[in-house]
Amino acid sequence: MRILYVDCSLAGISGDMMLSALINLGAKIDLEKLSESIVESLDGVEWLEVSYGIESKMGFQAGLLKVAYSDSKDHRRGCELKDGLEKTLKLMDASHRVKAYAVKVLETLLNAESVIHGESVEEVHLHEVGSPDTLVDVVGTALALDNLGLFEDVKVYGSPVSVGFGFIKTEHGRLTVPAPATLEILKSKGYPFKGGPVEGELATPTGVALLVNIVDEVTQMPPLIEPVKVGYGAGFKELPETPNVLRLIYGEQRTQYIQEDVYVLETNMDDVQGEVLGHVIEKLIENGAKDACIIPATCKKSRPGQILKVILDCENLNRIVDIIFRETGTLGIRLAKTSRFIVPREFKTINVQINGMDFPVKVKVAKDLEGRIIRVKPEYEELRKISDITGIPIRELSSIIEERAKTYLTS
Template identity: 45%
Template sequence: MRVLVIDCQLAGIAGDMLVGSLLDLGVDIPRFIEVMEDSAKYLEGCDCLVVEVEDVVRRGFRAKKLHVKAKETGHHHLMGSKLRDAILNIADDFKLSENGKVLATRTIDSLIGAEAKVHGETPSEVHLHEAGSIDTVVDIIGTVYALDELGLTKDTKIYSTPVAVGGGIFKFSHGNVQSPAPATLEILRAKGFPLVGGPIDFELTTPTGAALLVNIVDEVTPFYPPIKPTRIGYGSGTKDFESMPNIVRLTLGEPTRSSLMVDEIYVLETNLDDATGEVIGYTIDRMLQGGARDISVIPMTTKKNRPGHILKVITDRENVHPLTMLLMEETGTLGVRMYPSKRHILTRDVTSMEVKLKGLEGIVQVKVSRNREGRVIQVKPEFEDVRSLAEKTGRTLREIMSLVTDQARREIASH
């Protein structure tokens, strides 16, 4: 498990700044340029795309600066639906990881959703103006590609400082507006992402930068978490301000102190005194399908000494609202308590293991849990796979579970 900290508390964040800082962490830049320029074939009205990366100095600090130049047929700002299609097609063609594809999809959906709400249009019909440019495609795909190349779309806890948004008035396609731009503010609001105004009169955080940030980050913190830095990357914006360096800083490293990881989850819970077992069971099934990580039902005694249950759900931040609505609709409860909670967890991975018993061969999925030092803490075979072997061999479930667990431990120890 690694830790990445996005420090955007001074100069905010834009898509090109984030890409530049990721490239500075050690991405193969010639290969990156080749891949990004190949995306032109998916962009309507783009005959040729030239991507450049240069080292610049901003107030005495070196940083990577991304430049995107497009030869376009006319002036094109893509509709939201076309921009989304282009990004998803590129993600498939470039063979981005599944986590990377999810990140790209969530980012463009955040951007389109915010623009649609601000302008009073539907997501499929909204015209993205500045956010609909070819730069936006390169920013989103470039960020996800770089994260994949660095191995940061899995087994990485990503933190961010509160994001600086600048201030003052700036001009764009709809005339003069205040900073942060309406779409930027809506993106941050929708995800509950904290911002800080200033420190200068300028638009420091763009809608694309905000959309990437809120979907990448696992946790926001005003201070750096315990970390042993291994690499530092700096990405530059276009402007060179007199009073401060226009850069975003990424710090990549390893967690320190505890042998356990700290994870943030959200807990939803409600008291039920008139829901049948069938209703509770059906609700549990639907919530697990809807993204709940775990669900427990606890017996209790309610007012007037009636028997009831506490239904407790563990989930991620993005699933809080839909799961709350589902819980209310299915059970009829009038209120759902919600609170964030931190927990210590072990790293977990699933491996496939071939098992031979009484002439029968089967594949069993085995979950292996380790601490940060890599020491195996627990080995647990998948229940359904073990049950299938028990039924085929006529041996007890406990016996098969023990045999498979012992074999898994031996194979892990031999590697």
């Protein structure tokens, strides 16, 4: 499986850093044609020049995108920017994948600005976001991702984004970091961020809009990856003791199984009734836990007790923690983040003949990423029904159906 890891944990992300990093990774796009298309598409832009070069950031050689332009407008409405995007995409002969991504990114930006300013998406007044370099970043990044084949058959991971801290000057006055539009985009997509590591604005609205619309999974640590290429995109600022670069790592995950990040919750209990524990397990599963179990344990003062162990994803963390506290009365829960390998699974219905009778049986089929069957398991309720009809014990039925299902699925 192909992997792209967007590492914005050090110096955040901006639109020009993302595009620079993709070009540094090997993307080929016509920057001159892109400039000409934007000038033709966006009313008020008199000229626009986009260039790419290599710059050293504290010893790191990174791609740097430079954008210069003359614009007679100091702001634009949302509808003007949308119209400019559509015309630019048409002039660039963009593929449907490029169009879909670019439109989604701009919608994310405009929706955030609309929420912040209390205006419709069409009429919202855009200052920084309304400039032509926004289209350079959005369309250029979409074209670069497509050129590298990163819209299909690839899993994109992203780190939590560093946003910096302190204050910034904008058309709306002095604001705290992260900027309101940046924060709104992160909030709307549930994308995690962290302050620091240096003062100033490290994550821009355009940068995070590009980020949240390409990342499939956020991870605190890089995924298991065999790196093939690394791309660095530089920002213009010189940061104290920190290279101002965005890093993209492209490679492959040479495993037959899926890797995912999960949280593991544990709590010790020695005074909870068995009926309550059974209810808790059911409720945890109903509310999004991936798995939950009870482990016998010896607790304080040599009392017999149990360990409740739950596996879950980040999305359900707060809800699951709340359920454990309220339902068990425990006073503390341990939390650990880890990775696990899982086998993809699906349900199939096959016809099986037993004692001269045909039965449709629903089976769970687990296959690795190379298509090899790891396990076939009939559903219990299906086995019970067939057992009631044929008189064959469930244990024997399970073995019979597993073998016949494997034969059918591999033929």
